Amino acid sequence: MQIQETKAIQVTDLTVAYRETPVLWDIDLDVPPGVLLSIVGPNGAGKTTLIKAILGLVRPAAGNVLIYNKPYAVQRKIVGYVPQRGSVDWDFPTNVLDVVMMGRYGALGWVRRPGKQDRELAMHAIEKVGMEKYTTRQISQLSGGQQQRVFIARALVQDATIYLMDEPFQGVDATTERAIIALLQELRENGKTVVVVHHDLQTVTDYFDWVMLLNIRRIASGPVEDTFTADNLRETYGGRIAFIKNK
């Protein structure tokens, strides 16, 4: 008998359906600790739904999700979530520091107010994403890339073990994208597990060490060099990919 290594995330037989239409079909996914994994697939492949199912935001029709061998409900505090930037109203009357501070709310629990220490942690996370000049800026006055950095700072301040990020590069300029990826790689060096929904196939091999190819079913998952192959991509995208630089 082989001793099983503890998985950071273990998804087994996960099916999510809206009415009778399956959005995710019998997904199995093992994410070992300390990898930087991208979830890749065409529009409507169920990438966001998979993230939401892991976080318990959508109810699966079948299957199970474990975070370090335990259900999400008892592991909330070790999971940080970066939703899609478009999922919130940026005209909300609040500033950068305030939004980043929301990342501390989970640790605080009900009713308790954030204090000096939470503020310091938030400031530290804001510095990490290079937004220290904008702490009191109203959030609607930020560019898309700045908003994305605020969201990442909010997840960083949770000091999680696992980070789930839904399209953190959406609408972000090239400089910011490189800054964010450097940050994610630093998280991985510190033993964190980072899962990113990603759109740009060109950068998968440069940015990530693991990849999951998804199109309602799981096509493949594993280290990029074994998994990110022309055959797997063709299966994921249904032959619509004309070229892909293959390692």
Add this chain to the structure above:
Amino acid sequence: MITENINLLTAIIAIVTASACALPGVFLVLRRMTLMSDAISHAILPGIVLAFFLTHSVSSPLLIVAATATGILTVVFVELLQKTKLVKEDAAIGLTFPALFSIGVILISRYSKNIHLDIDAVLLGELAYAPLNQLDINGREIGPVALYVMGFMFVLNVTFILVFYKELKLVTFDASLAATLGFAPTLIHYGLMALVSMTTVGAFDAVGSILVVALIVGPPATAYLMTDSLTRMLILSVIIGSINALSGYWLSIFLNVSIAGTIASVTLLVFVLVFLIVPNRGLVSIARRHIRQKWEFAQTMLVIHLFNHEGLPEAQEESEIAHLHEHLRWEPSFALRVVKNALNNRYVLQEASQLMLTERGRAKAQRALVQ
């Protein structure tokens, strides 16, 4: 003396009612759910009528309980309809509240011989009578019922917001994150809806079911234009609500017209005023910014035009002030004003009938071209 006392009491009731309504209104505005207050304020009618049948009293606490329950039922119905995805939210609201409201109307008309509820009072309320309905304890009158009810609602709303400020903010801004962090967004949502229902039924007597919507939506929508902070938006809403109530009440006495109607009109008027004149976001400052940008942009075009032809054979012809409007296809009067502005800003110098770029003007052109 007695009338003065009544005037003062009415004003205080108006202010307390407006303040209590404005607080939950802030979250309705931010959650884009203001229509729900309209729905709730109408749909609680059958709850009130049924509770009245049971207790035969308009001031029984059971009325508030029943109305709150009907209010929450409204929210549940709307959300159930919406979840089928066959009906959008606005249609779901439009279907639900008239259905419930009409049940109330039918009940009132069927049993109207026996009860003192009438439709006019329900729709419009009557603030003027509010001070007369005194709370009676052991035969002693200790003040108007409406003041106690709305005072209690104000304290309850303030307490709820103070205690759950962090949760309300998070759920309103980012419900998904709230859910993943373990703050039940549904619970907060229904807590808020319960407050809206209770506040509405409390304000019912005084201002009726239509104008209460103005008190819930108006001040927060006005405050939203004035600040970037949620705390300040809450405080401003209460202040604006109070000012509207007081000035509306005073105006209604002066004009001898409906109190609630005047307060609602003042609410709208104040909103429009703020909408026009508030710095940065108001229509007036937007228009002024556009005008400034227009002149600024015209000067940039002028210096780029001069810069592009500088030192070339055609430069003399291109920088002739009298011909500028032809080259740039501007109205002659507009061109002259742009030239005047550019001279004042020392972007250009006039030499005889020609314009020459200054160092400053050249730098401006280069800067604009690099961008």
